[in-house]
Amino acid sequence: MPGVSSPAALVGALAMIAIAVLLGLATVAALAPRSRANPRGLPPALSALACAGMVVLGALVLLTGEVVSARAGSVLGLAPVDLRIDRLSAFFLVVLGVAGAASSTYAIGYRAHGSSDRDRTEAAFPLFLASLALVFGAHDAFAFLLAWEVMALTSAALVVGSRPSPSVARAGYFYLAMTHLATAALVVAFAILASSSGTTDFASFGPAAASLPPVGRDVVFVLLLVAFGTKAGAIPLHVWLPRAHPVAPSHVSALMSGVMIKAGIYGIVRFGLEILGPGPEWWGLLVLVIGVASAVLGVLYALMEHDLKRLLAFHSIENIGIILIGVGVAILAAGHGAVALAVVALTAALFHTLNHALFKSVLFLSAGSVQAAAGTRDLNLLGGLARVMPVTALAFTIGAAAISGLPPLNGFASEWLTFQGLLGAGAATALSPVTRSAALLAVGGLGLTAALAVACFVKATGVGFLALPRSPGAAAARETSRWMGASMVALAAACIGVGLAAGPIAAGIATIAGGVVGTAPVGAAVAVTIVGPGMGGAVYGPAGIGAVLLAVAAASWFVGIRRRPARRAPTWTCGLVPEPAFEYTATSYAKLIRLYFGQVLRPVREVTVELHPGTPFPRTVRYHGEARHLIDERVYQPLHRAAVGAAQVTRRLQNGSLQVYLAYTVTAVVILLVLAR
């Protein structure tokens, strides 16, 4: 550790050491045999403490504004690992700490599907947390890539587990392949910058980028966008996400969706916006278009799912899209020197990053509880859980309302800011009419996304938790461990609290955004209301709105409901006995939307009717329906076939004969000599 210069730096250094020690202990404890001194809950408990340390470290930097840095000697004798926690890093560290603490606490009481006490893959969890923290804190290309790879490998290990089924192994393989494509793009981008600057220090990358020719900057930007867009799960690079996230244990899904994909957002903001600096208009426009496409397609595909965790995974794509809309507008505005607008849009993006970490964690964690209690995550087999699992149902409902962007919860506040950013871009005369039209089209796209998210979460909550259970497993479900309940309740409360305190929080985030865009924030927020300078001072006061909502609802509940208890009677089903078969399923609930958006979703419908022999009366009717994923079919499958074909061809080169290999070597040497002559 370097010389400690101030109290903040001292506390920061201590926090870093504590985080490292706690995560190290957690890893060792997970690898060591279980015993009375090393119970099953010890490793996640240590991880939760380490995450609390990350929150302390991040809050320290955010509150004091002091940058905490450290240099951890030369690891493996390769290069020194430089850490530098500025406001942006600290913000992501806090997001990681909050979501990580909740997931780790949850893991104390959670037994992943099919996991045994001898499952050693749990040891990857603390390493995964450490690598995420390093990604956000690294200040050197080498350290960043090292952390990036560890993050990919540990998360893949957690997805696959120790004894994977073939489908899970396939999902893990797919994930690894995609994430390495991303790493390859990232290595090339960093290599271009490092060869221009002569060092791998991120501090030198800014001037190096400025000295590149415009084409070089464009190439670096596109490479960064491919690398970080893949990690973020942005369409069309999203295909790994709906495969990998659902099969992971739920606390890992929460962390992957809540935080890991945000490493992609961090990368785009840090490198695309801060280090590459103002770029041509098409950079921002490209990010904006990717954002809108991810948001709309993500939520549409989510609506077609009845696997609860796959549905949530597609919503991660949707929310990454919403975040990217903010980032895109910020890049556009920064490119034209419209600093106030850039600050609003980037504040929206970062705020939504925090909010998504909160509500997506609570949703994935409650989905995990549902799966543990009911033995399935197929919505069409669930139902009725609200009465037997009230805590999980309440947490899920609050998370669902928050992700649907409903006031006064947290999701609405950041979507409100995103809308202000888009309208500000639409009104900005400095931008070209094409870009302004795109921004206004995106207003419609974001509105469509929000309305479809409401539809999807009414479906997920209503079919999963309300009415009568559709399977014996759902009927026998009971509330699971208290650790799991506590972490879900804490996250749900945070969704409400952050929503009501959106004004001050947005003001704080605006300071971070101002630092990235390279200026102090311009009147971006006041104490209790969020003010959007993009559009001449519109306001949203979440605490006031929440208070009036509560007052009106409580008053009418008191006079109309509480004092007038209802008689309970069976649901009227036209004279039949009510049974779960009368209820709308997840599939039937989304049917109208499937038909309305058939051009995009290309629904496939197969109905097989078997008749009683010799009569026109059906004996069985089988229905199968699904939406086709055009990007998978039209882009990835041909690419996959081509890659396999190319591999088959090159395989002929490798025939196992030593003489032939020697001949290759000689030929290569001769060619090199001729070229070098």
Added chain:
Amino acid sequence: MADPTPIEALVLGLVQVLLVLLVAPLLLGITKRVKSRLQYRRGPSLFQPYRDLAKWWRKEAVESDAASPLTALAPPMVLAAVVVATLLVPLVARRAPLAGWGDLLVVVGLMALGRFVLALSALDAGSAFGGMGSSREVAIAALVEPALLLALTGAALAAGSTDLGAIATAGAAAGTAWFTPALLLGAGAFAIVAVAESGHEPIDNPDTHLELTMIHEGMILEASGPRLAMLTYAAELKLVLVVALFAAAFLPTGMAADLSPASLLVAVVAALAKLVAAAVILGLLDATLAKLRILALPALLATASIVALIGLATRLWLPA
């Protein structure tokens, strides 16, 4: 224009709150009267909706034995969302009663909140009718909400703010210059989605109890007693909300800027005239249009979005 003093603002706010809350059921009565007259019927009294609410309020509530606590919590929450949204929209005065707490995006968000709770509670009893109404409501809303936002965007861009008070003030100050092609196209788009939002023909039939055609009625089919009264009143209030939103963005004529008796009188009359006109138009639509097939709705509602987009395009691309 000087800002009104706090006392003036309070009085103006109270006038609007009372007007809005009291007049909402009457609008339904007017719509029904117009519809029955066009069908050569005498029709119920204009005040029948008030009597219905009073009757339901006195009746016992019955709830499904499959229901969770949400069934009891939903009606107050739906009502609260619509009430707060209505208080954010200027109608009588250019300052809404809750001005400064939310803009048009908050109003749209609160409408979504009401829809979320209502559509969710419709699934609580496990009845197929509830699922039918609920799934239709959210699917149609997915087509309505983009059009609604794009239509209002035109007015927001013209005023340079999403604050509805600022939009109404800018519109009133601009006079006839307010009605640019962009704004008129936005108003047209809004008119289409207003019919959808308020649940009238050709999108929904407020009088039907035929299961195949229900949307809003399907969602509240399991509600009874005071809960039915709350949900019906919330639906009646939503019409006021939609008309007030239209008036604030596209027709801010006659709104009071101060508290002089003359301008207050003009403002109340103007607000009432706008509301009654909307009720009459909806009655005409109900009587003369058949309900569209549910699969034909995207064509109509996408038209609204496209009209709004053309309006925005004229603003961006035509020389001012």
